[in-house]
Amino acid sequence: MSEVLVETRYGRLRGSAADGCCVFRGVPFAAPPVGPRRFRAPAEPLSWSGVRNATIAAPMCPQPPPTPAESIPGDPTEMSEDCLYLNVWTEGVDSARRPVMVWIHGGGFMTGSASVSLYRGDQLARRGVVVVAVNYRLGALGWLAHPALADEEAPGAGFGNWGLLDQVAALEWVREHIASFGGDPGNVTVFGESAGAMSVAALLASPKATGLIHRAVIQSGPAVALGIGSAARVAEEMAKSLGLGRLTRAALVEAPVRALLAAQRSVGASYQVLGLPFQPVVDGGALDRHPAAEIAHGASADIDLLIGTNRDEWKFFTFSTPALHDIDEQRLRKLVRLHVLAGGLGEVLPPDELVGVYRSARLERGESASPPDVYSAMATDLIFRVPSMRLAEAHRHVQERTFAYLFDWEAAFGGGGLGACHALELPFVFGTLHYPFVAMFAGAGPEAVHLSGQMQSAWVSFARSGDPSSTEIGRWASYDSTERATMRLGRRVELVSRPMETERAWIDTALGPYGKIETLSLERVRDPNIIEPVPG
Numbered sequence: 408m409s410e411v412l413v414e415t416r417y418g419r420l421r422g423s424a425a426d427g428c429c430v431f432r433g434v435p436f437a438a439p440p441v442g443p444r445r446f447r448a449p450a451e452p453l454s455w456s457g458v459r460n461a462t463i464a465a466p467m468c469p470q471p472p473p474t475p476a477e478s479i480p481g482d483p484t485e486m487s488e489d490c491l492y493l494n495v496w497t498e499g500v501d502s503a504r505r506p507v508m509v510w511i512h513g514g515g516f517m518t519g520s521a522s523v524s525l526y527r528g529d530q531l532a533r534r535g536v537v538v539v540a541v542n543y544r545l546g547a548l549g550w551l552a553h554p555a556l557a558d559e560e561a562p563g564a565g566f567g568n569w570g571l572l573d574q575v576a577a578l579e580w581v582r583e584h585i586a587s588f589g590g591d592p593g594n595v596t597v598f599g600e601s602a603g604a605m606s607v608a609a610l611l612a613s614p615k616a617t618g619l620i621h622r623a624v625i626q627s628g629p630a631v632a633l634g635i636g637s638a639a640r641v642a643e644e645m646a647k648s649l650g651l652g653r654l655t656r657a658a659l660v661e662a663p664v665r666a667l668l669a670a671q672r673s674v675g676a677s678y679q680v681l682g683l684p685f686q687p688v689v690d691g692g693a694l695d696r697h698p699a700a701e702i703a704h705g706a707s708a709d710i711d712l713l714i715g716t717n718r719d720e721w722k723f724f725t726f727s728t729p730a731l732h733d734i735d736e737q738r739l740r741k742l743v744r745l746h747v748l749a750g751g752l753g754e755v756l757p758p759d760e761l762v763g764v765y766r767s768a769r770l771e772r773g774e775s776a777s778p779p780d781v782y783s784a785m786a787t788d789l790i791f792r793v794p795s796m797r798l799a800e801a802h803r804h805v806q807e808r809t810f811a812y813l814f815d816w817e818a819a820f821g822g823g824g825l826g827a828c829h830a831l832e833l834p835f836v837f838g839t840l841h842y843p844f845v846a847m848f849a850g851a852g853p854e855a856v857h858l859s860g861q862m863q864s865a866w867v868s869f870a871r872s873g874d875p876s877s878t879e880i881g882r883w884a885s886y887d888s889t890e891r892a893t894m895r896l897g898r899r900v901e902l903v904s905r906p907m908e909t910e911r912a913w914i915d916t917a918l919g920p921y922g923k924i925e926t927l928s929l930e931r932v933r934d935p936n937i938i939e940p941v942p943g
Contacts, residue, residue, distance in 0.1 A: 413500050415584050418455040422495075423462050428529045431495040431588070432522065433465035436580035437573065439489035440544060445660050446556045448564040449491060449576040465492035467520035468545040469664045471672065479844050482523045488548065488664060493577055494521055496528035496538040497589045504591040506870040509581060510540040511574060513601030513628070513830070516685045517546045517671070525845060530838030534867045537590035539581055543573035543606075546671045548664075550685035552633070553642035555654050565692015567638060571609055572693055578610075578619040596622035596870040600833060602686075604628025608798065609687040611710060612701035613694055622873055623707070624866065625714040626836070627829055629794030630698035631686050638688040641674060648673040702798060703921050708805035711873035713866075715812030715893070716795050719826030721786035725779070726825050732779060739778035746789055755917045761785060768909035783826075784910070791829075792907075793914045799886050801921040808873045811886040813906050815897035816858060819850035827897065835859040835896075836866055854898060861900055 408425040415434075422431035437449035444450065466487035497505070510526060512519040521540035528538025543549060552567020564572065582592045597620050599607045607623050608630035610616040633641070646654035648670035649662055675684050689697055701707075725731040734742065744758040765785050766776045774780070796811065803809040814832045818825035825831070834845045838859050849855065864879035875894070876883040884892040884902060891905045905911075 411500055412458065413587050415587065416454075417452050419458045420461040421458045426529075427498060428532050429495075429497050429500060429588075430529065431461040433463055433492045434461055434495060435465075435491065436493050436541075437491040437576045440491060440548075440569070440573075441488045443660060445488065445548065446551065446569060446656060447558045448561040448569070448572045452580075464494070464520075464522035465542065466490050467522070467542060468548060469668060470514075470518045470545050471668065479524045479842065483520065490542050490544065491573055491576070492521075492542050493580070494528070494540045495585075495588050496532035498532055498535065499589050500587065501589045502586075503589045504586070504594075505589050506536045506867070507581060507585050507590040507592070507595045508536050508538050508866070508870050509578060509595060509597045510538065511543070511597065511599035511603035511606045512540070513599065513603040514545070515683060516550055516570065516602045516605075517675070519545065519602070524842050525833055525839050526837055527839055528837065531836075531863060531867060534863060536867055536870055537585060537588055539577070539585070539590075541574060541577040543570040543577070545570065546685050547645055547667050549573070550688070551642050551645060551659070552635075552638035552688040552690055553654060554635075554639065556642075556656055556659070563692055565688075565690035565694075567688040567690045568609075568693035571606060571613065571687055572615065574606055574610060575613070575615045575619065575693070578616060582619060594621055594870070595619065596624060598624035598626065598866070599628065600626040600830065601628050602683075605631050605686065608698045608702070609694060611707035612696070612698035615693050620710055622711040622870060623713070624869065625712070625795065625798070626832060627716050627720060627791055627795075629791065630702060630798055631683065632694060632697045633686055633688045634697075635689060638690070641684045644674045644677075644684075645670045699794075699798070699801075699921060703801040705805045707802060710806065711808035711869070712799070712802050712806065713810045713812070713869050713875055714795055714799050714802075715814060715896075716787070716792045717827045717829060717831055718813060718815040719783060719787060719817075720791045720829040721783045722824065722826045723829035723831075724786075725783060726821060726828070731782070732824075734778045734782060736778055739782050742782055743785060746786060750789065752918075755919070756789075756914065761914075764913045765910055768907070771909070772907075788907075788910055788914060793911055793918075796891070796911060797915060797918070797921045800888050803886055803888070807885055809886045810869070810875050810883055810894070811892070812894045812896055813903075815895060816850070816855070817897075818848060819846075820848045832862070832896070835862045838863050858896065858898075858900065862896060865894075 408423050411422050411424045411429045413420045435452040464483045466485040468490040469486045521542045526540050531538050549570030557566040558564045585592050597607050604625040605628040607625050651658050747753050747756050747758050765781045769776045799811050815827045834840045834849050861880045864877040865875040868877040869875040883894050893906050895901050895903050
């Protein structure tokens with residue numbers, strides 16, 4: 408391993424080089440958001456003298472400790488509010504102007520880090536791109552929103568979305584500095600999964616990110632946002648849990664991090680059905696309207712889009728809940744009703760009719776129609792697949808370069824009980840199947856490695872040209888409202904038309920125009936006026 412140096416506007420960085428890839432870890436892209444900078448828009452990084460060591464991962468944002476199932480041995484565990492750092496992987500610090508891929512991690516806006524083994528970018532970088540993985544503020548530190556938190560130092564920044572503004576600051580850093588790492592600031596693809604994908608959708612809609620993104624990959628995450636009323640109620644619940652008589656900026660800035668995390672747990676416990684108390688908010692600063700409405704109105708018309716979901720997303724969440732393994736018909740209908748009501752959709756998606764549609768469609772295809780399988784399929788579609796395909800269709804109206812995928816490789820772990828669950832595509836995209844812990848979960852062997860190579864080639868091809876077609880994966884037709892061409896990614900890789908169309912079409916028709924109702928089962932308290940209707 409050898410050293411490699413890069414000059415930035417803030418000082419020199421020393422990274423490492425090995426096996427044809429240079430790596431820079433813990434690169435600051437903003438000033439530490441600590442003390443009075445808590446709940447403020449990120450400021451420019453502080454300059455340094457001499458050479459800064461960029462070979463060690465930076466701390467992740469304070470968050471609940473991971474469960475054993477969520478952690479990979481050897482991953483960094485240090486936490487600090489001083490967390491606004493990024494990592495860079497590149498074939499060389501030269502003038503090659505390679506496409507840039509900026510990764511935004513998931514974790515429900517509450518957990519995660521840019522430095523876990525799963526997201527190492529060296530395999531993608533060796534395919535000719537520069538990979539940047541970004542930390543951002545999480546939980547209350549990143550997404551608490553209330554008018555009392557309006558940032559008087561940054562007029563127009565709004566009063567929430569601190570994590571989203573962190574992501575924008577990282578993209579601004581990329582625009583200014585990535586050429587020194589062999590990257591092309593004029594060809595930047597933002598990609599993310601789960602909350603990271605939801606962040607990408609928010610970035611596509613945010614005026615703060617205008618001109619910073621040229622392509623986007625959205626993996627298993629719909630466009631979401633809380634309205635002002637819902638977000639303020641979450642903040643007030645936080646203040647109550649903290650024992651504050653009144654919610655003020657000063658009191659929240661002075662609250663110990665441990666107290667904030669404890670209050671997060673207390674508030675989050677009351678959110679059901681994948682409730683996300685902390686997420687983007689329509690605050691009139693980083694977001695003027697719900698991302699669904701902005702995208703439907705053409706906010707991302709000049710951005711190429713690759714979007715998709717995993718066939719059995721919801722099994723990731725039910726696998727560790729024994730009570731959901733053997734649900735009967737009565738329990739199924741109660742769960743479906745809970746999802747529908749939590750999404751404020753009781754009038755348009757009658758629960759019993761919804762169950763009937765799924766059971767009939769699955770039986771017709773020769774698939775299991777047991778209560779657990781019907782429940783998983785329905786929740787997967789309501790929360791992930793249908794909103795994602797609606798977004799794809801809306802984007803296709805303004806941008807021909809819109810592509811869709813369906814990942815259906817089944818996890819090796821759990822005797823098949825996880826199916827093609829949430830997050831399973833990640834090691835295939837990053838080429839990190841060789842880590843023993845990852846291979847135990849996702850699977851290994853020639854078939855898995857081959858699929859990973861195909862997916863990496865497609866993601867890199869998309870970053871390079873806006874088209875995921877490649878010699879390894881073949882021709883990938885764009886998505887439209889007629890054929891709905893979708894690349895199936897699994898033991899068979901093939902372009903298919905209208906997968907699982909019966910369920911998708913029924914829900915899509917019931918919901919009406921995209922942008923009218925898009926937050927499905929993602930918040931406990933609905934604010935029915937947060938999304939403006941979109942003309943047909």
